[in-house]
Amino acid sequence: MDTSAFLPISGEDMKERGIEQFDFIYICGDAYVDHPSFGHAIITRLLDSLGFKVGIIPQPDWREKESFMILGKPKYAFLVSSGNIDSMVNHYTSLKRRRRTDLYSPGGKAGARPDRALIVYCNKLREAYKDVPIIIGGVEASLRRFAHYDYWDDKVRRSILFDSKADLLIYGMGEKPIQEIAEALSGGIDIKYINYVNGTAYITSSMEGLRDAAFINSWEEVASDKKKYAKAFLIQSREQDYETGKIVVQPHGDRYLVQNPPAKPLDQYELDSVYALPYARNYHPVYEGKGGIPALEEVKFSITSHRGCYGGCSFCALNFHQGRVIQKRSHESILEEAKLMTEAPDFKGYIHDVGGPTANFRQAACKKQEKEGVCRERQCMFPAPCKNLIVDHKDYLKLLREIRALPNIKKVFIRSGIRYDYVLQDKSDEFLKELCKHHVSGQLKVAPEHISEKVLKLMGKPGQKVYDRFKDKYFETNRKLGLDQYLVPYLMSGHPGSDLKAAVELAEYVRDMGYNPEQIQDFYPTPGSLSTAMYYTGLDPRTMEKVYVPKSPAEKAMQKALIQYRNPKNYDLVFKALNLAKRTDLIGYGSQCLIRPKPKEAFHKAVKGNKMTKRKTKNNSK
Incomplete structure (x- = not known):
């Protein structure tokens, strides 16, 4: 079994590569898939490219602390994520019925991770290594960083930082924060002093040094008063722009949850660099005899062209995670990825998707947003499209035409969401015509x-x-x-x-x-x-x-x-x-x-x- 294209996941891998100790060990609730659609792949590949030695423990047995010790003690920190999806959403339907499958596990079989995986993993790590820093990230950490209503318990739970006992939480897209944190740790700075990184949250017992912060009602208050919960949520949501967002502080007992302002979005060069990392673009060979990882099937031949969405749907938590600012890749970067796909032995000529949270949002909503950040109290598309909204499909059309023209590509589909109200705002019908003619599968x-x-x-x-x-x-x-x-x-x-x-x-x-x-x-x-x-x-x-x-x-x-x-x-x-x-x-x-x-x-x-x-x-x- 050739595992050389993947990062180490076992003691045998360590020996083969002559690694005596990892700098970082990544614990993940998903199986190991080295593809840029999986958060653990991006973060580990990024750290590896920076010269850090990184190991991965995918889906450890949470009942045994020894499962968390197979790669030894990392030099700097454990990085912990429950996976691409919140573990409770992964396990339960909207009617709170247990799901029979887990698309992020071998063969789609359920049961490979615990409920509230982030908390369970961190507490087991504390049992195994009391003094090693723990940094949590991913969707489960990001969306539970404040005191939050938990549908499955039907109550307001405190910030996941308290229940996990982690040292630091990275929210949103984590490339910039993890790079800054890794450099600080390798420079000898103790984790307890790394409280200045944008895109992170931490716990403190002192408000000393915090200036111009937005204070929201405490966990105890929002858990007992629904009006205070609603007001706290509104303040949180309005402080999620990297240009205008303030530090947000929420008391929990005699301590404080502190969220630093969001990290600055990646520019085009930085985003291109992330997607150019040497991903194996497949699941680890260890899963070959177990039915593979079903979640890879839909995204293996799909391309992420951008991040962020200014659509503002109330039921979507994307604003709270990726943000409203569009971060787009260059055409060259996307075309290079498309060419790589055509070289895969199982590629049949069809690219399943070229898009993002909203496929036809490929640029900033307006000129003002590029310079001053997003509006705090206004939406771009609702209740009607803003008069300053830039409506232009030309760049997206050009990109799609370039991909269609590549050798060995038969069809390029668009399966990411299309904002039809945005399409209607376009004075030209060119995009809709090409969408129907070339990019719809019936x-x-x-x-x-x-x-x-x-x-x-x-x-x-x-x-x-x-x-x-x-x-x-x-x-x-x-x-x-x-x-x-x-x-x-x-x-x-x-x-x-x-x-x-x-x-x-x-x-x-x-x-x-x-x-x-x-x-x-x-x-x-x-x-x-x-x-x-x-x-x-x-x-x-x-x-x-x-x-x-x-x-x-x-x-x-x-x-x-x-x-x-x-x-x-x-x-x-x-x-x-x-x-x-x-x-x-x-x-x-x-x-x-x-x-x-x-x-x-x-x-x-x-x-x-x-x-x-x-x-x-x-x-x-x-």
Whole structure:
């Protein structure tokens, strides 16, 4: 088994390479995949390129401290991440049911990492080595850096720095912070004095030296007062720009969680350098007989063209992690990666994606943003596109044309999200024409999410009329090109603001579409998003107005069933929902009805049951 293209993961690897002690050891909840779509690969390759000796322990057995000791004691620090996804999201569905698979583990088999992996790993490391610095990073650390609502415990947990007992937390994209920290540690600076690096958070017992900081309510206060939680979240979210962001301080008991301002985004040269590192672009050979790593399949022949997104969807935590500033790679860098893909023995001629969080955001939102940072209290795209927004697809089109022209490439698809409201702002139809002609594989997936105006307003998404305009333009463009391609809308049920009336409204829209959508996402309150703050508090932090929140499993099930009302398995849920919403006009034989009536006997039994339920409720209230 040739492992020479990978970084060391075992004692045998250390011996073969003559390494007596690593400078850094990376503990990861994902299997080891040396590909730039995986955070652990980027950070370890970067440190390796800087001359540090780096070892990786992927998916250690958290029940045995010896699993964390197989590479010995690092000279400078342990780096710990739960993986590309928060471990609780990785393990549980939105209904808190245990997932049967783990795409980031060998053969997709679940059970290779613990719940709350970051905390478990760090505590086991403290058991093994009490005096070695621990630095945490990745999505789980980044989005849990402040006191946060935890959906699975249904309570506000303190900053993950306290529960993990780590020395330092890197949030956001970690290349700049880890480089600065590594240089400081190798220069002899003790970890407790490395409290000045942007893009990091730490714990202190003294406020001495902190100037011009934004103080937010303590963990104890936000855990007991939802209004204070909402206000704290709003301050946190407004301080996430590298140009204007202040230090943010949150007390936890007699100590303080301190978040330094965000790290400066990578410039084009720096980003190109990250993607030019010598990745093996595959999973480690140790997984070959175990079914490989399924998560690699979708991204192996996909290209990340940029980072960041200024779309501002409320349910997305990207603003809290990657930020709103676009960081883009050069055409030369991307073309070089595309050429590397064509040399892979299993490449079939198809590049699956060229994009980022939003595929057609390839530049700063406006000139002001390039010089002064993002606006603190305004969104670029919502409630309508800003008048200063730069709308231009020329650079992205040029890039796609250059990739299509490379030898051995048959097709270049775009599977990252397309902001259709941004497409509509473009005075030229050139991008939409080329998108339909060259980059759609029979169907284009877009994300209107809902059609109820009150729900869309809370989501930070454009109104239904905007989606309808794009839909008409998309089909008209395909007709002119002689193509028969579909438009697949992603829809979301159970988002804050969505009551049964709004859910029925969406079901009627689905009825008028003429087909049943397969892509339905039940809202998932994950750490770091504005929508999660709404879910927990019942308030919109931006206005402090009350928000209706569907929380009961029964109502969430009904809202999801309404969207897929054509599925016979959903009949009883849809019947109940329409009765509760007082929309029995949609039960019948007319063309506008969603479902047929129940047989008489079953119908009378259901009505009688509803009456009995109402009587019991009245008696209980007395």
